[in-house]
Amino acid sequence: MTPSTILFDLDGTLLDTAPDMGEAANRVLAEFDLPPLTAEQIYTHTSFGARGLLTAGFGEQAKHQDPIALRARFLYHYGQAICQGTQVYPGIDALLDKLTHLAMRWGIVTNKPEGLTHQLLDHFPRLQAAQVIVGADTYAHAKPHPLPLLEAAKTLDCAPECCFYVGDIENDTRAAHAANMKSIVAGWGYVGDPALIRNWEADHIFTTPTQLSAFLGS
Template sequence: MSLPIRAVLFDLDGTLLDTAPDMAEAANKVLADYDHGPLTEEQIQANTSYGAKGLLTAGFGSIPSHLDAQQLRREFLGYYQQNICDGTSIYRGINPLLAYLDHQRIPWGIMTNKPGFLTELLLPFFPELQKAQVIVCGDTLTVAKPHPEPLLHASEMLGIAHTACAYIGDIEKDMIAANAARMHGYVAGWGYIGEDHTPSTWQAKGILPTPEALIDMLELQNNHQDSE
């Protein structure tokens, strides 16, 4: 049985940061190199959390058989690294949420599938995110989401039982990982959820419409405990 929430882990892209402008720009540069038009806004919204593979597959329709997917990914990463924070911003409501967690002494961290070198380049632009007590990236371990091990590793580093951790993310694989780790999985409803996505079927504990909704939920939990 899950314990009350004692720590919070966050996905990065589409949960803490709106990285779509810079990731889409990198993808569009790759597409232009191969005489393809740019991504639509709908494609960007639906695929940014799936990284290079998601954006390029959407842009090409499918990766052409005569092109090497790994080479395309390297080209994408090269463009993205050059302009990693030209248009990226922290989502409205995240700063108050993190301030609340700090004030309540609730440990929090980041568990992202973003490669470590890109995460290390990006986070210094957002000092508030560097306060995370743990940062686990897509290549920290030999497996990444939807495998639960990175989440279990993060909770162990925080010193909090995995069943007492919440994981906040904006795609189905985030909820698959959270459930496999027996964590409280909540959908970041403000993130990169496309029109064809159905978060109500992702077996999450709930869908948070805004970051502040997590504050409200934690306050209700605390009030319930105080009344017992």
């Protein structure tokens, strides 16, 4: 089935935000005199946001910390330098051109807070053209709950079964299936061990945005 509408995750799907997310986490770790995350740790945990990065950095000490306070410090640092190293993945601009050519509706559903999402997208005019933008706190639930995807589809006047969701972690696939949408794995993102992707039972797996673009045009 060819989708009439596509929803995208943001971190690890449209944007490589790992450099700035990792820097924010490292600034929090420095406040506790802890060593910084390695590049591998950053790229492994960025799609899990503040919780994933800080849990990796604090290790066993994480259980002795206030997660709400730590997240607040992370979001503060992230908001202060939100787009120093973040870049659009190669091939995304061409993919968006293809969506325009096909007159397909598209949007963004992310677990990044809505305010920070818009702050980041101010640096990427092409992504601001999304016809719906949903953050982690836009509705009562965030992914992997299906509510954000269902509300985004409703905004675009699209039946869920005619919508694809593109993301780079297993929870994105779970959210898509819970919303009765087809799932696409962004294999160019922070997918972790590629061998495990098959276990996610996604409907499609693409290793580059170019492959996804070709699929849409087929």
